[in-house]
Amino acid sequence: MKKPFLTLAQAREIIKTYPTPFHIYDEAGIRENARRLKAAFAWNPGFKEYFAVKATPTPGILKLLREEGCGVDCSSLTELMLAERCGFSGGEIMFSSNETPAEEFELAARLGAHINLDDLTHVEFLYKTLGRAPETVCCRFNPGGVFALGESKEGFQVMDNPGQAKYGMTRPQLAQAFLRLKELGTKRFGIHAFLASNTISNEYYPALARLLFQTAADVAAETGCAVAFINLSGGVGVPYRPEQPANDIAVIGEEVRRAYEEILVPAGMGDVAVFTELGRFMLAPFGHLVTTAVHEKHIYKEYIGVDACAANLMRPAVYGAYHHITVLGKEDAPCGRVYDVVGSLCENSDKFAIDRALPEIEMGDLLVLHDTGAHGFSMGYNYNGKLRSAELLLKADGAVELMRRAETPDDYFATLVW
């Protein structure tokens, strides 16, 4: 059973100041989870998590993660600016972008970020843009084909399609990029790959690590380039459904260590740092979207209308993603009703839940949508003139802090030319 980190009494108190809908994050949960990740990789002295800013681009969250020793992974100009304003600099920033404009490489270089090149042609583009090659450069690898793990009767545990993905360079291009960068003056190299998203499996990172460690050993031998770090990127998932098992980050860290000791240590590369760029794993379970039931409707189906909509959380509408729902104060009530829980967009896809068994909902009930801490608020938009909500932090001491105010109509009109 999924239990909210917020009680009905707390939520009632909060809405006196901050009306629904709002996103709220659990500081204690975020910190504990970040510490579990750090402990799982403590065997690697250079280990660092670069939180994927796109998952939750909120200064209150980024600063908190920085206190836990995390860096940030940025992919755009404004994400870099945000990182800078939150106090991140130099090797605390990874810049993993694609189709990158020159000004973004310039800012990344000025901040001293680790630049992660998405393509072989970006080597010359970066050199032309900066007039030099950075001391340290990372290259993104795409092995092509299909990436699949753990076949069973139910299918594959992990299945994704790097061969169809726009990211990264081929294996021969990776060696070519290293050689050209070395010629231009780069001294330290990184290798990065992101092969599967939201994996519910302890096997994804270890399998990816084996692939990247072997690739690093081979490319280092082939090119004479010094590999300083391997970036396992994102992709470790979270159980959105209550019946799904959670990943065990301690087991994942231990299995990556095994691969490291079997492949990199014998290759004389026992000083290589391991980096991660997790977004979802770091934040998703520690965010709730809180919304009020405002209408009910009985036609061919039973509908509950809420004051949030897909503009606050687009994953259900766009991916058909499951987000668990708890009716606050009715945590233990029997789920005797079946509802579609819907937002107010003029789009029939604006459904947070379809045919969901829930306790009987009364108007004014507060609903929690679970696991919205990553790729939730950040994917929001203004369709139908909807305004972005506030983001709140539930502090470890129980206090509530505003991290981002709700948009007002003035924000919506601010860019218009009349």
Ligand SMILES: *Cc1c(COP(=O)(O)O)cnc(C)c1O
């Ligand atoms: C989105 C992204 C991540 C984070 O992915 P999660 O699924 O949230 O872990 C990490 N690295 C890069 C380059 C990304 O684009």
